[in-house]
Amino acid sequence: MATIHEIAKKVGVSSALVSRVLNGKPGVSPENRQKILAAIQEAHYVPNALARSLVKQSTQIIGVVMDDLCEKYFFQLIRGLQDMGEELGYNVVFCSGRSRMDVKYRYVDYFMEGRADGIVAFGSRLEDAPLIQHILKRAPHFVLIEGDMPGASFNRVRVNSTGGAYRATKRLVDLGRKRICHFTGDMSYNVSHERLAGFLAAMKDAGMPVEDGAVIRSDFEEPLACQRMNELIRQGRMPDACFAGADKTAYGIMRAVLENGLRVPQDVAVIGFDDEEPDSRDMLFPGLTTMRQPLYEMGQMGVKLLVRSLTTPGAAPQSVVFEPELVVRESCP
C-alpha cells in the first residue's frame, strides 16, 4: 500500500505535487507530471479514498438500503438508481437487510458513519417506521421510497397505490362484474393497506356492497392466493372478478381458476398490481391485466432527489408521486 508520500519521495518532489497530478490540477511541469505518472503506474499506487473523503468532506457515494437485494420486484428500481447515479457522477452502493430489522439498522448506520453523502431507503413495511425516524434524526440527506411517516417532512418517492387500486376496481365494476373480490397483499406492508383502501372506496362509490368475505387476506406469493381461491370455489362462492394486491397474488388466483377447469377472463376477470416481469409463465396463463408501477423511473427519481438535496443547500424536501398505469392484457380485456 503505497502512499502519496512514497511516490513523491521516489520522484523527488513534494506530495502536494503528486496530489495535483492525481487531481488533474495545474501547477506541475510537464516533465514532473510525466515522472509522477510513471511512478504511480510502476508502484500500482491507488490513492486512499478514505483520507481524501475525510478532508474533502464528501464521498460521492449514495447508499441504498433495501429489504432484499434478491427479489425480482426490485430489479427495475435498482437499475433506475444505478443509471441515474452514473449519470450524475455518484457511486451507488447497495446493502440489503435480508428483511431483518437489526441488519437494516446496521447498514443504515454503516452509511451514516460518513461512508455515503446520502441515503436512499425503502420503507415499505409498517415496522420500518422507527428506522425511518432513526435516519431522519441523523442523516441530513435522505430519500424514502415507498412507505410513510406522517408528520415529518422529507424527500419521498411514492406511488399512488390507493388511486391505482381505485381505478382497477372501477374497471371491474364498469365491465359489469357483480361479485368482485379483493385479495390483499401481505398486510405488513403499507401498500397493501393503501390498495385495500382504494378497493373499498371504489366499491363504495359504485354503490356496490362489500359483502362478508369479499376481502380475502393473502400475501405477495402465489400459493396462499391459490389456496384461498380454491376454498372460495369449493364453497360455491366464486367471484366473477378479482382485484389482486400484487401480480403474484393474481397468478395464484388464476392458477386456482384454471385448475378448476374454469376460464379467465370469461368466468373470472383478474387484475393485478405491479407489472412484474413474468417468468416465462406467460405461456401458461393468460396475460395479466395489471397496474404498472414505474419502478425504473422511481429509482431514477430517488437519486435525483437525493442529489438535489446534496447540491442545493436548503432545498425544501419534495414528495414525488407516480401514478400507476393500467396495462390491459387478456385476464381482463
Add this chain to the structure above:
Amino acid sequence: MATIHEIAKKVGVSSALVSRVLNGKPGVSPENRQKILAAIQEAHYVPNALARSLVKQSTQIIGVVMDDLCEKYFFQLIRGLQDMGEELGYNVVFCSGRSRMDVKYRYVDYFMEGRADGIVAFGSRLEDAPLIQHILKRAPHFVLIEGDMPGASFNRVRVNSTGGAYRATKRLVDLGRKRICHFTGDMSYNVSHERLAGFLAAMKDAGMPVEDGAVIRSDFEEPLACQRMNELIRQGRMPDACFAGADKTAYGIMRAVLENGLRVPQDVAVIGFDDEEPDSRDMLFPGLTTMRQPLYEMGQMGVKLLVRSLTTPGAAPQSVVFEPELVVRESCP
C-alpha cells in the same frame, strides 16, 4: 455532524475518553461514561468510520464485484456471501458492473481505494482476464469466484464444470441414448468452454463419434435454444438426448420439444446445468434433471477464504473446487 471533540467539550473531558467509551474500553469512571453516553444520545452523534478506518487500517468491509446484481443466478451466491460475512463480523457490500467492463473497473478501484479490506470478484467471462490482472497487481487480499487466470497463484473458488459436464453426458450415454447433442451456453463465458470440453471428453471415452451439428451454439437464455431445437426438429435431425450448457438453455430445448408434440424424456432426454430455482415453470415442464452448483456454499467459501487471507498473514493462496452434483428429475430419470 458532530465530532468526538464536540461531545468531549460538551461533557468537559478529553476526546480520548469519549473514544474509549465508544469502543468499550476500560479507564473511564462510571459517572463519566454515563455523561458521555448521554451526550452522544442527545446529539445523535454518529462516529466517522472513515477517520476510524484510516487510523485502524481496517474497514471490516468485504467488497463484492459482480456482473449483474439483478440476475437470479446469483441469488444463492449473494446469500452465501452475506451470511458468512455476518458470521465472521464483516460488512459485505455489493457493486454491480451491469456487464460493462468500464463500470466493473470503476467499482474494483472503488473498493481498492481503501474502502474495503479485500475483494471478492466474479470473473466468469473471458474478457474479465485483464480485470483480474488489474486486481492481482494491486489488491493484497482477493478471492476470485469462477473464471481463470493461468499462471497466477491466488485464492479461488471454482466448480468442476468439465467434470460435471462429463458426468452428465456419461449418464445420457449409459441410458442408451444414441444421438446426443450439446447445446452450449454463451461462449464468452469460461464455463461454456469447460462444459463443452467435458461433453466432448465423455463422448470420446464412450467411443461415440461427435457428428457435425452435435454441438449447437446457443446461449444462457431460453429463446435461442428453443429456436435451434426447432430447427433440428424441422430438419429431421432431432437428437434423442441433449446436454444443455445451462438450465435456461435446457428449458428452451424442452419448450421446442413439447411444442412439437413430442415428449420429454421419452423422445428426448434433457440434462441441464446450474439447478437454478425454476420460476413456477415447473408446472409446465417436466422437472429438469441437472447438475447442481452449490452456489450458496461457494459464496460462503469466498468470504471464508478472504477472511483467512486477511487474518493469517502469509497464508498461501488456496483454490477450492466444488463438485457439481447430479439432481435427477423427470427430464432424464
Add this chain to the structure above:
DNA sequence: TCTATAACATAAATCGTTTGACTTCATTTC
C-alpha cells in the same frame, strides 16, 4: 540591471478518529 509577473514548489494545517506515553491523585502495602 532591476523589477514585475508568471510558473512552479513546499510546508503546514486540516479532516475525525485511535492509541501509546504520560500525568494525577487516591489507595494500598510494608
Add this chain to the structure above:
DNA sequence: GAAATGAAGTCAAACGATTTATGTTATAGA
C-alpha cells in the same frame, strides 16, 4: 509515612490525503 500500585484522565502523534499560504525561480519588459 514513604513507596508502590493502579485507576482515571490528558496529550499529541499518527493515518493519508487536500489545500492554502508562502516561498522560490525563471522569464520578460523597461
